[in-house]
Amino acid sequence: MSSPCxxxxxxxxxxxxALMVVDSRIKALHSGTTADDPEHRALVEQYVASLGPEGADALLDGACTLIYMFMRWLRVVHEDLGKDVMEYVVPTLVATMRMMPKTFRPEVIPTMAALVIAAGTDLSPSLWRQQYGEWTEPELNALEATTVLLAEHINRVAGDTDFATRMVSEAISRMEEDGEEDDQG
Known part of the structure; x- marks a missing residue:
């Protein structure tokens, strides 16, 4: 039976x-820039504001797609090791969220965990979230941070600080190449 999600x-x-925002945040973290860096935050906010309402919605969907892609990769890696991705990734992620009260207000942690769980169970995080109405302001910051945490987790698993970004970039490139071949063929 197919799910609406x-x-x-x-x-x-x-x-x-979405990948650009995540990559810039990861690079800022590795350079020692804090999440509260006003210059970096202002640049991200300026960029998001330049997108307009439709672009902002596309950015939110893009972030949810990243969560889906990251959890799919993590699920495959964990299954190859005979482990359950939910058992190993979700508790660690939630514990990290709880240690970041400025970024993750307590009321958004269940939503962010549910987005990750939805993706880990092969559901669309954006469609799962959509059933509960519009995104709230506190969720937007937490969504960015959740995506960054997952990317950083993948980078640690892979032992490469750029692995998650490169993985998605390569997937986008392959899709674009396939699209060009379809257009020409």
Missing amino acids: DPKYASVGDVGA
């Missing part, structure tokens, strides 16, 4: 823009 029904969104 099946990823095939979801908008992919602007994965490139």
Whole structure:
């Protein structure tokens, strides 16, 4: 039976823009810039504001697509090791969220965990979230941070600080190449 939250029904969104935000945050973390860095935050906010309402929605869908892609990769890696991704990733992620009260207000932690769990069970995080109405302001910051935490977790598992970004960039490139071949063929 197909679910209304099946990823095939979801908008992919602007994965490139979402990846750019995540990559800039990861680079800032590795350079010692804090999450409260006003200059970096202002640049991200200026960029998001320049997108307009439709672009902002596409960015949100793109972030959810990243969560889906990251959890799919983590699920495959864990299954190859005979482990359950939910058992190993979700508790660690939630514990990290709880240690970051400025970024993750307590009331958004269940939502962020549910987005990760939805993706880990092969459901679209954006369609799962959509059933509960519009995104709230506290969820937006937490969504960005959740995506960054997952990317950083993948980077640690892979032993490469750019692995998650490169993985998604390569997937986008392959999709674009396949699209060009379809257009020409």
